[in-house]
Amino acid sequence: MKKIFSLLLILLATFPTFAHVGSSGVLLQGQAGPYRVLVNVQPPDVIPGTAKVTVFVENGGANQVQARPIYFRSGDEGAPTYDDIPAVAGQLGQFDGIVWLMEWGSSSVQVVIDGDKGKGELVIPIVAVSTAERDMPVELGIGLGLLGLLLVLLLVTVIGASVSDGLLRPGQHLTPQQKRKRWINMGIATVVCGVVLYTGSSWWDSWAADYRQWIYKPLKAKTQVAIEDGQRVFSLQVDTTNWKNQRRGNMLSYLVPDHGKLMHLFLVRVPGLDAFAHLHPERRDSTTFQAYLPKLPAGKYLVYADVVQYSGFAETIMDTVEIPALPRAEVLALKKTDDEDTYVVTAPLNNAKKVPLDENVVICGLPGTRTQLTDGSYVVWEGTAGRAFEAGKPYQLSFEVFDPDGKPATLEPYLGMPGHAAIVRSDGSVYIHLHPTGTYVMAAEQSLTGRIADTARTYKRPVPAVFRDSIDRYLASLKTMPAAEREKYLMQQMGMTTATASTHTGMEHGHRISFPYAFPKEGQYRIFLQIKRNGQVITSVFDARVTDSTTL
Structure with missing residues (x-):
């Protein structure tokens, strides 16, 4: 068993690890103006490529949904036009579509919703990188190879005939000189075709080698x-x-x-x-x-x-x-x-x-169970005991926190959020740091939102030493703040004000917290939920069983 697990750990090093491990998509739950939405973006594994965008509008009547990519380098001024995201027939409030991603690096998808409540928009940060190289199917390669060989033979034959047979009159036969001329020209044509094929192959190999350098490492x-x-x-x-x-x-x-x-x-x-x-x-x-x-x-x-x-x-x-x-x-x-x-x-x-x-x-819990915490309070994971989750399907992982006497508990901000969760698959191949707002990184959203507001078409990077020094001074100043003041400041920095907490963070009630997530594949998962009460960070642990949708 130990040897098998050690092998799995080695294989983990080959997995894409931008932002999280093993979960390719980005889920965002929040407000697009007056609309409460859940957006799921599945970036491609090859750039250029298409990202699949699914928008769930939870309130109001949305008539039109549009989306476009905005790249950090070019900003809003260099962004392409919007693409329509069509409504899904028979699914109220659901829209599915695609967005082309043409540039490598830090990107975002800007979604605009128009409906009976007016217009609203939001930005979903994503990482657009190539993580795979497409292999040509063997059957297709053989077919194209045979077709190419046939075309070369036809071309050589046509060239040979054009300098010999094409000059004959009815009833005439090729002279020895004409036959020699035909073979010479067919030989020249063969050499030319070979040079063209070699040049094309070299160009393709060079392009493929350059592409491999851009594959995310x-x-x-x-x-x-x-x-x-x-x-x-x-x-x-x-x-x-x-x-x-x-x-x-x-x-x-x-x-x-x-x-x-x-x-x-x-x-x-x-x-x-x-x-x-x-x-x-x-x-x-x-x-x-x-x-x-x-x-x-x-x-x-x-x-x-x-x-x-x-x-x-x-x-x-x-x-x-x-x-x-x-x-x-x-x-x-x-x-x-x-x-x-x-x-x-x-x-x-x-x-x-x-x-x-x-x-x-702490004691580990399951869906529908009551789990005791170290301070005497307890957490209930909403759901049915023994429930199996379906891989690839978005869920709201909702938890309620109660005082030791059974009354709804009051949650305090922890690192600028109502709570955090880390999810790990049993073999370590899936890991994600979750927030009530979704699977994206808050700092990435802030950077990209600020870049969109910048009117410069090309971003100019600051001097590295100066930038690093400014960050170090900022972190040092945060450490000097009292905990309550620091949490209030971080909440404001990330738009998590008291007025927006219930709509923007999944906290419908002060003691209830939800995390949107889609388990990427079947298996056993462990969820580490972290909240803060009475100035103390408390961690509770839950287990989840995920089944492949084809086996349900």
Whole structure:
């Protein structure tokens, strides 16, 4: 079993890891002016290509939906015209269509809705990159090869006949000189055709090689845990080898904070997914990030580190790391890199075995069950016990939080949002950091919205050192704020004001929180829900079973 799982971990390094792992689409739940909508965008895996856009208008009568791509480099001034997104017959409020993506990099889809409530629009940030290379089907290749050979033979034959047989009168035969001339010209034609075919093949190979250089290559990093003064220190060093060929340049100087943090690090112990941490490493130098580890049990952990560039290009760095046991049995005080760093321990996936009770040990829940939290309150995951989810189908994962006495709990903002969730498949091939607004990155939306408002057709990048210094000073200023003031500021920065919280974040009630998500494939998943109460970040854990739609 360990050998099989180690092989799976190696294979994970080949998966596309922009913004999240294993989930190609982007779900956004929010407001388009007066309309509450859920938008699902499925980007292509080859650029240029078409993105599938599905819009669900939940209120009002929408008469027309249009969409267009807006690229970060060219902005609104260089964007193409809108394409109509047709309504789906028999499905009230649903519109399906496509949008062409012609440029590589950070992009967005701008959706405009027109109906009985007037007009509304919103921007869905996406990453437009090539992640695949199409292979020609063997049958098609053989057919085209035979057809090409036939055309070459016909061309050579026609050229030979045109300089010999075409000069004959009825009843005449070719002279030896004419026969020789025909063969010479057919030979020349064969050589010319060969040169043309070779030149075409070379051009195609060159074009294909250039295309391969543009295929997205996930960020790589070396992670390790060292013991320093009795503390376990996690270190992540980004591998910049071959960055020149990958056209990455000095991208690490252009990282921007998301929810007030430059990096969101998730650690999940394998194979049981029974230990989880959400940390926020600090940048030590241009390539190195470090964080003190909490009281996590020893073992092998999956590493998912989320970062965002100023252009809105969001990526997840993946690795595995071996975390050793604490250097001594009793540690009086473990250091924290960030006050909002959290961890939790629970039972292994598909295993009811009890774990030793501790202040950070929780019981794992299922749909329809009541799950106790460490502060005495509890969470109920709305749904039917034993329910299986269908792969590829959008769901609202809704949770209700109650005080120990059964009254609806009051949730406090956590990193500028009512709550967060991380979802991991049992083999680690799917990971996503979810918010009530959807699967997109908030910092990416802010960057692209700001770029659209910019009237410059071409964006001019700031000086790397100056930009990085400004970000470091901004992060330092956030750390000096009291927690309540910082949360209020982050909420305002991301448009999560009190007035819009219920419509823009999935919080229909103060104690109820929803996350839109479509599980990408069948399997067992673990959901780590994070909320904040009484100044304390609390994590609850739930398991989900997903079935392939063809087997339902």
